[in-house]
Amino acid sequence: MITFSVLLITILAFLGVFGYKKYLENQIGALSQSLDDIKSEIEPNFITDVANFADRIEVGERILLNHIVVSSIFKLLEESTLNKVSFSNFSFSVEGQTQGGDGGSNKILMSGVAGSFLGLAKQMDIFKNVSFIKNAEFSSFNLLSDGGVNFSVQLAIDPLVLKPKY
Amino acid sequence: MLAAGAIVWGLVKPGWEETLVLKKEKESLETAFANIKQIQELRNEKLSVFNSISASDKERFDRFLPPFEDEGALIVMLEDLIKSKGFFLKNISIQEKRDPSTSLILKGSPGGEYRKTFVSFTVSGSYGMLKILLESLGRSLRIVDVKNVSFNSDETDIYEYNIKGEVYWFTPKNKINVDKISDFGSEEVLDLLVTLKSLELKTDLLKDPLFNSLMDFYKKIDVSDDEVGRPNPFEPL
Numbered sequence: 001m002i003t004f005s006v007l008l009i010t011i012l013a014f015l016g017v018f019g020y021k022k023y024l025e026n027q028i029g030a031l032s033q034s035l036d037d038i039k040s041e042i043e044p045n046f047i048t049d050v051a052n053f054a055d056r057i058e059v060g061e062r063i064l065l066n067h068i069v070v071s072s073i074f075k076l077l078e079e080s081t082l083n084k085v086s087f088s089n090f091s092f093s094v095e096g097q098t099q100g101g102d103g104g105s106n107k108i109l110m111s112g113v114a115g116s117f118l119g120l121a122k123q124m125d126i127f128k129n130v131s132f133i134k135n136a137e138f139s140s141f142n143l144l145s146d147g148g149v150n151f152s153v154q155l156a157i158d159p160l161v162l163k164p165k166y
Numbered sequence: 167m168l169a170a171g172a173i174v175w176g177l178v179k180p181g182w183e184e185t186l187v188l189k190k191e192k193e194s195l196e197t198a199f200a201n202i203k204q205i206q207e208l209r210n211e212k213l214s215v216f217n218s219i220s221a222s223d224k225e226r227f228d229r230f231l232p233p234f235e236d237e238g239a240l241i242v243m244l245e246d247l248i249k250s251k252g253f254f255l256k257n258i259s260i261q262e263k264r265d266p267s268t269s270l271i272l273k274g275s276p277g278g279e280y281r282k283t284f285v286s287f288t289v290s291g292s293y294g295m296l297k298i299l300l301e302s303l304g305r306s307l308r309i310v311d312v313k314n315v316s317f318n319s320d321e322t323d324i325y326e327y328n329i330k331g332e333v334y335w336f337t338p339k340n341k342i343n344v345d346k347i348s349d350f351g352s353e354e355v356l357d358l359l360v361t362l363k364s365l366e367l368k369t370d371l372l373k374d375p376l377f378n379s380l381m382d383f384y385k386k387i388d389v390s391d392d393e394v395g396r397p398n399p400f401e402p403l
Contacts (some may be wrong), residue, residue, distance in 0.1 A: 010178065017181040025187035031195040038202050042209060047362065052233075053224075055338040055368045056382075060231045061371050062287050069304030070312045074297050092317040109365055164304055166379035 004107045035137050068094065068162035073108070076132045076161065084115035085123050094162075106157040111140075119151045127153065176375045201355050208362040215367045223372045229307050229384050230377070232335045235262055239333065240333060243308060243383050248289055256326070258287040281337075285310070286330040292323050300329075305382040309333060 009054045070092060081087070095105040114120035120141070127136035135156040142150040221247055237260050246253050262283045289299070296317075302311045314330035 014181070017178050017185060020186060021185045024185060024192055025320050026190050028188060028195060028330055031199055035195065035199055035202060038199075038206050042202070042205060044358070046213070047209060048360070050212050050367060051361065051365055052338040053216065054365055056231055057227070057368055057371055059336045060227065063231060063309055064371065064377060066311075066375065067304075067309055068311050068313075069181065069300075070315060070357055071297055071300035071304055074293075074300075089316070089318045092314065094311075094313040103286070118325065143208065164376060166374045 004076060007126065008045050046120055067164055067165045072161055080126050080130050082123050082126065084119045085112055087112040106159055106162060108155040108157060109154045109159060112148070113150050115149055120151055127155065131159050185262050199357060201359055203354065205359055205362060212362065214368055215369065219372065220396060225229065226307065228255065230380070233337050235283070235335055237262065237283065238387055239384065240283065240285070242385050242387060244285065244287065246385055247302055247383050248287065248299065251302065253289040253291040253299060256288040259339055260285050280333050283298060283333045284330065285333060286328070288326060290324055290326045293325065296327055303331065305379065305381050307364065307382040308384065313397055338372060352383065
């Protein structure tokens, strides 16, 4: 009786293991098929395109943030120049990088002539008090025979002036 | 008892060992399946954002920041813009180079190949025309950051202006090695999952009023068949 019971349990164990193995094989087959089906839908190339586009957008945002527009400088200069002062040359330069208009060095170098020393003093006063000019340095004064005065000026421009407006 | 022992030793034990291997394989596939399902969901989520961007917005963005160097199109655009404002274009030069300072301006940006193209040109025209040209350059969709402007005034109303600027382009670095993903080994799947989780597709720029106020001066360059071919390329024109 004991022998028969042991044999029966052994046969049942064999059938159990065999059945469980078949079950696992079926499960693995079904999972593999499902994986293959999903894999064909993933399209890694598409994901690469989206990732690249996302990177380009991020860089684009930074480029737009740092974009500068110089045209507004001339309007501000026109509004800040005495009608008895004339400039004979103009040189504008951006040195260094601007970070959203908060950095960098934006300079204007000009040579000009004022009708008199009084006129030059008035022009100095204006340039030193307008908000778009952070610093104004006048130099190379030269009295002309007609009473006029030659001069040079270096202006440090507020980077915010260069921010684009829409 | 002997028969039972033989069955256990000869059939049940090897069968059990095989099931243990299969069980491990099944668990591994279940993990891969769960990860790939997550990838699929994330991919669908990003897809819906990407597809919500119109083709015209994508094209406009390509003009704003090309993924490749486009010197020819850039020269044609500038020449067209300069001449349309009534200027006489005396010369124009373009120099592309990698500038280390670009990485400063783009600090913290995603990996990729940054390039600046330096443009410089000399034009002659009136002071009023200069202001209009600089205004147009500032409003160009293909961003031109004017960094230098110089000129001398004289008795006439027509001055000669030297203008220098910078334009940018950017080629992203592929974060995903597509070839490696083809076999969907667990490591590659996890890499892809991490990449997708960190991928944030922002579209705010495309709705930015400043971006939308920029004007597209791009001019498509077409070469017709009858323009190509010359028996003696060295014969004067």
